[in-house]
Amino acid sequence: MTHIDPTAVVLLSGGLDSTVTAAIAKQDGYRIACLTIAYGQRHQVEVERAKAVATALGAIRHVVLDLDLRVFGGSALTDDVSVPKDRTHEERAGEIPVTYVPARNTIFLSLALAYAETLGAYTIYFGANVLDYSGYPDCRPEFIRAFESVARLGTQMGSEGRAVEVRAPLLMLSKADIVRRGQDLRAPLRLTHSCYDPGVDGLACGRCDSCRIRREGFRLAGVVDPVPYAIL
């Protein structure tokens, strides 16, 4: 009899965090089914990177779901307002960023839940992280636990007593820890994309909050970031 590893759904944006999360899911013994939500974000290049990452990690399936959240408005990632540049850690701290997309993680987890139920999977991996983005309300442990209650009560498998677990293994890690973890697991970091405002050539700007946090993380981890930037 052949043993088949259980399947986990991984929310995969194509960024650093979700790529390391997917590598952790594999390390934990799961076959991974990746879900990428193309939500009308500026950085369409992320979707292409997500496909490359899913392939590199041997995902058994990869669904890209189009969801145009621009119909609601309300965020720099989906509207035409400026992405802040060159902000220090202090300038970023303690506020909800303009790049916040209303209820994004609730929506993404809901879609992952639908995918999981369809596949008969009981585990969702999710690259949320509280430290660098303390301003995002939907990246907190209590949010994730509340979502698990919704998943238990709102699905067929939940009503049959099979709870869905949402794992956010990066939740308490620093960006440097995430880089180290990715390096240790040989995650395809060279394929990842983190920039909120890439150029027409797809190059990361190096100056938005996400680029700055990423570069600082690689620097502190003592790892060379394999991704090229528009600035030095």
Next chain:
Amino acid sequence: MTHIDPTAVVLLSGGLDSTVTAAIAKQDGYRIACLTIAYGQRHQVEVERAKAVATALGAIRHVVLDLDLRVFGGSALTDDVSVPKDRTHEERAGEIPVTYVPARNTIFLSLALAYAETLGAYTIYFGANVLDYSGYPDCRPEFIRAFESVARLGTQMGSEGRAVEVRAPLLMLSKADIVRRGQDLRAPLRLTHSCYDPGVDGLACGRCDSCRIRREGFRLAGVVDPVPYAIL
């Protein structure tokens, strides 16, 4: 100073229940912003009816969001499996219907939450009903309360102490009660569409679970169903 009524988001499918729910929201003193999710269901005619209902009820906004849940599969409403016909109440009872869409209400409420947060609205109206569809796990009061916790923890407005309330005023009503309520409120029942399997002419089949439940509801309420059917 002019008083402006607060805004509520209404999940509007174009069916009987959501139309009566929208009429209740207006009766409760809200301006209504309607959200229709076009999720790749067979009955595209529902989306057209939803537009007509929103107009008839004087909605201040109506967003139709495309979301192709067929990428996941798993339901008669989105896949190419047969919709059951001519089932009695007993045959329908006690099982999760084949028309169940995985995590549908979780997804729909998440999207309504994003819309509410964008509008600065604190109330979501939702036409869930436990009695006729006891098999749908995501139509239960405890599910709705759990979702409110997610909404509180997962949004900017929640973290600012403004909780979102999910109102499901039909939750405990029979279909006959819903028909009566709609009649009392002069809801545009003639524009609603409930059929899971309409003909190419858009006519309701009269034989699927949804048609049977609806027609029985009108009969018990002593109200003539203003919608034509393909059968008598």
